[in-house]
Amino acid sequence: MRNLLTLCLACLLSSALPAQFGLMPALNWHETSQDLSTEFEPGIFELQPGYEIAAHYWFRLPEKRVEFQPSLYYAQANTVRTGGNYREFGLQYKVNIYPFDFGTDCNCPTFGKQGPQLQKGFFVQVAPGYSYHRLNLSESINTTAHGFTLGGGMGMDIGLSNLLTLTPIAGLRYHFSDFLGDFVQTDGTGMESTIDARLLTFQLGLQLTFRLDERRY
Template sequence: MRLFLLTGALLLSLSLNAQLGLYGGYRFNDAPNWAPPSANLTDAASPLGNSWAVGADYWIPLGQTRIDLLPQLSFGQATQRLTVGSTPFEFTQNAFSLFLNTHFYLLDLEGDCDCPTFSKSGDFFQKGFFVQLSPGVSYFQNTIERQNPDAAGLEDNTLAYSLSAAVGLDIGLSDILTLTPMAGFRYYFPSEWASLSEVFPTIETEPFETESEIRQFWVGLRLGIRFDQR
């Protein structure tokens, strides 16, 4: 958490001289090992629901080729309500993440690495299309609340490492603003949600696992602001 706050302060201070990106997106999550035993569950769903996410990044062009580094801090939340037996539960996962997004403009690697902005010449798709690769680390806050005001909640925290691949297109709105739609897939290496075992006990024919990978399809929209173009 301290690393998350320190990196955020650094991004804000650097943004006064270059490009700050603001991000919003939606994530479709699948954690196969957390699918609960059917005998325990009234609703046919996983305790890990889909999630929304917001974030901020800082643009760092790398040399004279169009390969850009955009370290991003993000926060996402997934909430799922399920009834286990006769007891209603709410499952929440808060994700504080640092992603080292790297954009490869494969159709314009030798082009003007100061673009895209509205005034740049050249083919729109050629200059704006990129492939993104992104390793990351996330701090998961996992909570389980019984829908009963007298019942104590369950909470545990863990770190998860991930890799993502995506495609996007920079759309220059002006010399100052760039809009970028993106879509991709992120793979989280197996991480633990230990308190799930207290809600979904192991049964002989369907053993429950508290450790799972997460497969995540995501879509997002980034707004880039060029403070150095004022």
């Protein structure tokens, strides 16, 4: 992963290719796994479906269909049982690989590429990242955490014009850090202990990407 990030950073700094930008609203479904003691009801940390909004910048390799999208996102959801809320801010370095159009050297928008829609538009995605989140269960119970994430998914570019590309995306994001962060529980004897928990997010999004470099149309 370190080599991949180094390659992506080098491409970003050295590339003279024109770039595009975009936004993606998404719906999130969260799965939490935790080792709870009997002091808490099962499922007390579960999250309702929520939403996310992301903004990205785009560039690609010169002669291969590998595209990069450094992205910033904000997500939120409510807890299922306590009436609390969850807020997350993060950075993802998304890498899109087009297996059916990998060797193309056309640096034009999806709308201008040759071939069937599936061939020129389908991609798989890998997305390492880093996030910070805050979980508020009640006025007296809240916690924060931050750490690395790893996402993956697949999508389909649909070129509506040379200016605008619409991309449905299905993916997931796994948080390597403890979901409950610095939360500490106290049992009936006064002993303190932490709860080991992880968060997995499933996502359906619709990305809008704009390309303004008309000389490449």
